[in-house]
Amino acid sequence: MSLLDYFRSNKKPNTASMAKERLQIIVAHQRGERDAPDYFPQMKQEIIEVIRKYVHISEDQVSVQLDQNDNNLSVLELNVTLPDGK
Amino acid sequence: MTQIIVVTSGKGGVGKTTSSAAIATGLALQGHKTVVIDFDIGLRNLDLIMGCERRVVYDFVNVINGEANLNQALIKDKRCSNLYVLPASQTRDKDALTKEGVGKVLDDLAKDFEYIICDSPAGIEQGAMMALYFADVAIVTTNPEVSSVRDSDRILGMLQSRSRRAEQNLEPIKEFLLLTRYSPARAKTGEMLSVEDVEEILAIKLLGVIPESQAVLKASNSGVPVIVDQESDAGLAYSDTVERLLGKDVPLRFIEEEKKGFLKRIFGS
Numbered sequence: 001m002s003l004l005d006y007f008r009s010n011k012k013p014n015t016a017s018m019a020k021e022r023l024q025i026i027v028a029h030q031r032g033e034r035d036a037p038d039y040f041p042q043m044k045q046e047i048i049e050v051i052r053k054y055v056h057i058s059e060d061q062v063s064v065q066l067d068q069n070d071n072n073l074s075v076l077e078l079n080v081t082l083p084d085g086k
Numbered sequence: 087m088t089q090i091i092v093v094t095s096g097k098g099g100v101g102k103t104t105s106s107a108a109i110a111t112g113l114a115l116q117g118h119k120t121v122v123i124d125f126d127i128g129l130r131n132l133d134l135i136m137g138c139e140r141r142v143v144y145d146f147v148n149v150i151n152g153e154a155n156l157n158q159a160l161i162k163d164k165r166c167s168n169l170y171v172l173p174a175s176q177t178r179d180k181d182a183l184t185k186e187g188v189g190k191v192l193d194d195l196a197k198d199f200e201y202i203i204c205d206s207p208a209g210i211e212q213g214a215m216m217a218l219y220f221a222d223v224a225i226v227t228t229n230p231e232v233s234s235v236r237d238s239d240r241i242l243g244m245l246q247s248r249s250r251r252a253e254q255n256l257e258p259i260k261e262f263l264l265l266t267r268y269s270p271a272r273a274k275t276g277e278m279l280s281v282e283d284v285e286e287i288l289a290i291k292l293l294g295v296i297p298e299s300q301a302v303l304k305a306s307n308s309g310v311p312v313i314v315d316q317e318s319d320a321g322l323a324y325s326d327t328v329e330r331l332l333g334k335d336v337p338l339r340f341i342e343e344e345k346k347g348f349l350k351r352i353f354g355s
Contacts, residue, residue, distance in 0.1 A: 015277060016278055019231075019283075020283045020287065023236060027239045030236070030240065034246075
């Protein structure tokens with residue numbers, strides 16, 4: 001940076017911290033998929049199909065996640081956002 | 087015991103070949119008999135970076151197919167007597183690399199060499215998978231930039247699930263981070279992910295930080311691995327990286343912004 005830049009500079013947003021946040025999210029997501037068993041995508045799809053039989057939802061209203069703890073315990077977390085109108 | 091080291095990244099253009107050439111040369115300069123193999127079938131470039139492109143007669147695929155023996159295909163480095171290059175084929179496609187074929191060549195090389203450096207192609211196709219399959223150590227080359235970091239994480243997943251060590255339930259591949267094209271000044275102003283940021287996201291051991299350097303292009307222009315240029319920051323940073331690979335504890339250099347002189351401050355660089 002030269003002296004001229006110094007006078008011109010006003011506070012720029014810190015883009016590195018944005019990059020870091022975005023990466024932490026995407027990497028956590030990637031790692032979740034990596035550790036999941038092979039049948040997981042299929043199972044997730046079928047769960048969504050079953051719910052769809054009863055309520056109209058889109059795929060992004062359902063989150064199915066498998067969390068693995070250190071002590072041999074896996075938790076299947078199913079989160080469905082149901083639409084307002086019944 | 088021979089060590090097989092893969093230099094990998096997922097993303098292209100981050101410095102795999104530059105790093106492979108530098109690290110192989112560094113190991114050889116330290117007295118270790120080393121061979122560096124180009125796994126980028128169809129797009130060979132390691133020969134250019136090593137400056138031996140005019141001496142390529144036979145290649146890796148010729149050896150796998152039994153059209154030439156290893157001694158015919160290995161190119162002895164001009165500068166360093168215990169360094170050899172095994173070039174990639176320019177004409178075949180990446181499917182020419184089979185697990186059996188690559189395994190056999192690596193076994194034969196292991197009889198003669200202490201270090202086998204596998205320069206992986208970009209992507210996650212056959213060539214890249216073969217480069218990492220037999221590895222004992224992985225050097226994950228990463229730029230401080232979002233797409234490179236994400237791809238590095240993907241490659242870490244491959245190392246942990248698709249390698250020989252993973253398939254045979256052996257001790258996992260040792261994974262190291264090599265951060266390349268790092269610009270301390272930009273990291274300081276928050277324009278670039280810092281060393282600590284990338285370390286935290288990927289959560290693997292840091293092997294080295296190579297600063298963004300004009301020496302790298304000069305080195306590739308002249309076909310001399312940048313580590314030979316011991317006047318340059320990048321060359322010295324690669325030397326430190328090799329020392330760490332050999333188990334020595336060397337402090338990081340070139341991760342702080344260099345001080346600018348009075349004139350540079352006024353007129354810019």
